[in-house]
Amino acid sequence: MNGLAISVAGAALHLLPERALWYEAERTLFVADLHWGKAAAFRAAHVPVPMGTTSRDLARLASAIAATGAERLVVLGDLLHARAGRHDETLRTIAEWREQHAALRITLVRGNHDQHAGDPPRELGIECTDEPLVVGPFVGVHEPCTHTGGYVLCGHLHPCVTVRGRGRQSLRLPAFVFGETRGVLPAFSSFTGGGMYEMQSGDRQYAVAGDEVLPLG
Numbered sequence: 001m002n003g004l005a006i007s008v009a010g011a012a013l014h015l016l017p018e019r020a021l022w023y024e025a026e027r028t029l030f031v032a033d034l035h036w037g038k039a040a041a042f043r044a045a046h047v048p049v050p051m052g053t054t055s056r057d058l059a060r061l062a063s064a065i066a067a068t069g070a071e072r073l074v075v076l077g078d079l080l081h082a083r084a085g086r087h088d089e090t091l092r093t094i095a096e097w098r099e100q101h102a103a104l105r106i107t108l109v110r111g112n113h114d115q116h117a118g119d120p121p122r123e124l125g126i127e128c129t130d131e132p133l134v135v136g137p138f139v140g141v142h143e144p145c146t147h148t149g150g151y152v153l154c155g156h157l158h159p160c161v162t163v164r165g166r167g168r169q170s171l172r173l174p175a176f177v178f179g180e181t182r183g184v185l186p187a188f189s190s191f192t193g194g195g196m197y198e199m200q201s202g203d204r205q206y207a208v209a210g211d212e213v214l215p216l217g
Contacts, residue, residue, distance in 0.1 A: 001067045004206060004213040008178055009137040009151035015176050015206050015213040018064035019186045021153070026136050029068055031061070032076035032155020033187035035113065037090045054090055057190055058097045065101060073104055074133060076155040076185060077111020077142025079120060091121060098124050109133050111142035111156060144182050152182035159184050159197035161207050161216060176206040176213070 003014040003022065014022040021030040036054050065073070107127045108114065119128045132147055133140035139150040144157065161175045174186035179200055186208060199205070205216040 002211050002213075004215065006178070006204075006206075008183060011137055014068075016064050016067070017208055017211045017213055018060050018067075019174055019188045019208055020061070020064040021176070021183075021185055022064075022068045022070070023136065023138070024068070027069070027071040028074055028135055029064060029070040029072070030074045030076060030140065030153055030185060031064075031188045032142070032185040033078045033111070033158060033189055033192060034061075034075060035078055035187070035189040035192050036080050036094060037117075053190060055093055057188065058093065060190075061188070062097065062101070065104065071103075071105060073106045074135065074140055075106065075108045075126075076140050076153060077109055078113040078155065079108050079111075079126070080114060080117035095121075095124065107133060109140050109142055144184060146181050153185065154182060155185050155187065157184055157197035158187040158192060159205075160186070161205055163207065163209075163216075173207040173209055175208065175216075178204045178206075 001014065003016040006013055006015060011023065011025060014024070016022055019031065023030065034057065106125070107129065108120070110128060110130050120126045132149065134149055137150045138153050139147040141147070141152060141154050142156050144154045145152060159175045159177045160172050162172050176186060177184045177197060177199070180202055184197055207214050207216055
């Protein structure tokens with residue numbers, strides 16, 4: 001299993017290059033901001049964008065599940081992008097993927113996009129909640145906050161970092177960020193912009209670079 005082992009809130013975690021967080025003690029994989037159907041929503045608005053983004057993201061998610069042997073997947077908000085993205089072909093692709101992972105327990109902590117897109121189809125067998133989700137010492141939410149119940153894991157802000165090389169070269173990479181009271185996961189979706197997160201003093205940053213996760217600073 002590729003990835004980087006770190007300790008957060010006294011727990012051992014692995015940051016995976018698939019943009020997922022693995023908590024082995026609870027056999028749980030955390031992801032955020034999948035935005036399934038975003039490309040379909042764009043095409044419904046007559047914006048020409050490539051097809052196949054959901055399929056590729058599902059393949060990457062399957063890779064993380066296979067590498068870890070996860071028994072549970074927790075989605076920290078924004079599973080579906082928009083109601084316009086609930087295209088028949090998109091939902092069929094997701095359903096086929098779900099059939100291949102029928103034993104996997106999936107829980108969605110609803111995010112802002114989920115409120116508009118609606119819950120996923122019932123036949124996908126995905127538990128949905130608006131409440132913070134407690135898993136070990138962690139509290140799963142969508143938008144960053146502090147919580148008395150534990151260390152917060154969240155998404156929403158799509159953190160990225162810019163690394164610079166010689167000759168004014170630069171590269172923007174998705175990143176995990178961990179502060180004193182909360183950790184922010186990168187957007188799992190490959191068709192989602194990044195950079196809404198503003199770094200705070202004391203933050204630990206980890207860039208996703210190809211098949212590696214690299215600590216920065």
